[in-house]
Amino acid sequence: MNSRRDFLQLLTTSAVALPFLPLYGSSEQLAFYDQSYEGPVLRVAIMGLGSYGTRVAEAMQTCKRAKLVGVISGTPAKIKDWQSKYNIPEKNCYNYENYDSVKDNPDIDAIYVITPNGLHHQAVLRIAAAGKHAICEKPMAINAQEGQEMVDACNKANVKLLVGYRMHFEPNTLEIIRMRNEGELGKIMFFQGLSGFKIGDPTQWRLDKELAGGGAMMDIGIYSINGARYMVGEEPIWVTAQETKTDPIKFKEGVDETIQFQLGFPSGAVASCLSTYSMNHLDRFFLNGDKGFAELQPSTGYGPIKGRTHKGELMKPHITHQTVQMDQMAGIISAGEKAVVPVDGAEGVKDLKIIDAIYEVCKTGGKKKLDL
Structure with a gap:
C-alpha cells in the first residue's frame, strides 16, 4: 500500500x-x-x-x-x-x-x-x-x-x-453529529480515533519532509484530529503526544512514523488518537457518552462508511464522497450556503494549529495549551 x-x-x-x-x-x-x-x-x-x-x-x-x-x-x-x-x-x-x-x-x-x-x-x-x-x-x-x-x-x-x-458531508457522520446535538448520546465523555496504514514506496513525496511537511500526521493523522473536533463538538484546549519511530531510514528526521496524541476539551471530554504509517487496518472512530455510543468503521475511507450506535446500525445511503463534496462546495461558493461542519480556511488553520502543537510536544514532552 x-x-x-x-x-x-x-x-x-x-x-x-x-x-x-x-x-x-x-x-x-x-x-x-x-x-x-x-x-x-x-x-x-x-x-x-x-x-x-x-x-x-x-x-x-x-x-x-x-x-x-x-x-x-x-x-x-x-x-x-x-x-x-x-x-x-x-x-x-x-x-x-x-x-x-x-x-x-x-x-x-x-x-x-x-x-x-x-x-x-x-x-x-x-x-x-x-x-x-x-x-x-x-x-x-x-x-x-x-x-x-x-x-x-x-x-x-x-x-x-x-x-x-x-467527511463533513458524509451522511452517517452527520447522523452521529445530529444524535449528539439532540442529546441522544448524553454528555460526551470520550473519543477514540485510529488512522493509519502501512506505507510503501520510500521514495514517494509523502515521505519527503519538504513536500509533505511531515509524515503520517500530515497525511492520514489529520483525519483523527479533525474527527475528534467534529465528533466531540468542541474545540480542544490542551494536547499531549508521544512519537514512536522504528525505521529511521525510511522515516527520516522530520518525517513521523507513528504518533499517539491526546486532546482535552472544555467539557472534560478527552480524545485518544493514533496516527501511523506502519500499521494497517486502522480506520475507526468511537464516541462515548453517558447515555450511548457511536462507532464508525471504516470511518474515513472512500466508502461506504459503516457505523453503529447504541440504537443499532447506521444505514444512510452512500454516494461518492467527492461528488457530494463538490456539489455542496458549489453551493457554499455560489449561493453562500453553510455547512453543518465548516469546510472553510479557518477550519483548516485550526487543524494545523493542533498539528504544530503535536509536533512540539513530541519533542518537549508535557502538555500544551491550545487556543483555536
Missing part, C-alpha cells in the same frame, strides 16, 4: 439553504441525483492530475452544481489525456508557470489544488491574486502560519477558500 489514496478506497448545508440535500443525510440525497437541475454551476479547474485529482474528476462527472472545465499540470501528456477524456478546451489548460493568467479567463470560477502539501501555500496565494476561488486539499498547508496567510490572501482578494474535508 503506497498512499492514503490507495488506503481510502451526502449533506451538509442548512435545510433552508439546500432543501434538496437535507441537513443530516437521508434517502432524499439519492433522489436529488435522479432529478434535473437548472441552477448555477461552479466551473472548476483541477490543479494536480495525480491519483486523487483523477478521483475527483471522475466524481465530478455526476455532479449537478459543479463542472470540471480546466486543468493545471506540469505534465503535458496528462493535460492532453484529460482534454480528450473530459472535453476540456485548450484555452482552459495551464502549466505551473503560466496559470496566473487564469485571471483573464472568465470560464473558470474556482481552482481545486490537489498537489503535495508543501505546494499548497504558494498555489493558493497565486489563485487568490488571480481573483479565483480556491479549494485546497487537506492539510491546507504545512503549518498554521502558512495556512493563515492563505486565509488572509483570499479574504483580501474577496474570494472563498475551502478545504477538501469530504
